[in-house]
Amino acid sequence: MKSxxxxxxxxxxxxxxxxxxVARGQTTADKSSDQLTAKQVRELxxxxxxxxxxxxxxxxxxxxxxxxxxxxxxxxxxxALYRKAPxxxxxxxxxxxxxxxxxxxxxxxxxxxxxxxxxxxxxxxxMAAKHQ
Numbered sequence: 690m691k692s693x694x695x696x697x698x699x700x701x702x703x704x705x706x707x708x709x710x711v712a713r714g715q716t717t718a719d720k721s722s723d724q725l726t727a728k729q730v731r732e733l734x735x736x737x738x739x740x741x742x743x744x745x746x747x748x749x750x751x752x753x754x755x756x757x758x759x760x761x762x763x764x765x766x767x768x769a770l771y772r773k774a775p776x777x778x779x780x781x782x783x784x785x786x787x788x789x790x791x792x793x794x795x796x797x798x799x800x801x802x803x804x805x806x807x808x809x810x811x812x813x814x815x816m817a818a819k820h821q
Contacts, residue, residue, distance in 0.1 A: 724753060725744075725746075725749045730746070731750060737816070738820065740817040740820045741817075743818075744813070746810075747810045747813035747817065749759070750813065751808075751810040752808040754804075756802045757803035760795075761803060764799060768789040771787065771789040772789045809812050
């Protein structure tokens with residue numbers, strides 16, 4: 690139990706770096722979804738004891754993973770477009786915003802963030818099951 694909690698806190702620290710930008714950019718429509726604000730996540734992580742708390746965190750991280758997966762797909766699509774019609778930046782300024790390599794990098798980062806968020810969702814599901 691303690692090792693799962695420590696693992697969740699460790700992974701959570703990494704996830705919070707990504708959470709800040711996502712939570713601040715939420716629109717009114719997003720607030721009705723399972724995604725929480727960074728403040729709500731911090732409070733729940735600090736105080737979660739009931740299964741419902743962990744399930745709420747699990748839903749949040751699953752929603753966050755879905756968003757990151759969508760971002761990764763968008764960047765992959767952009768990379769494919771840049772490969773079909775390369776810009777002068779491809780050779781003059783590698784990794785410039787209008788290059789396939791740039792989009793590939795962000796697709797990888799978003800996919801990695803989605804993997805971490807899914808891991809957090811599973812960890813909180815396990816915690817909820819153990820608290821029942």
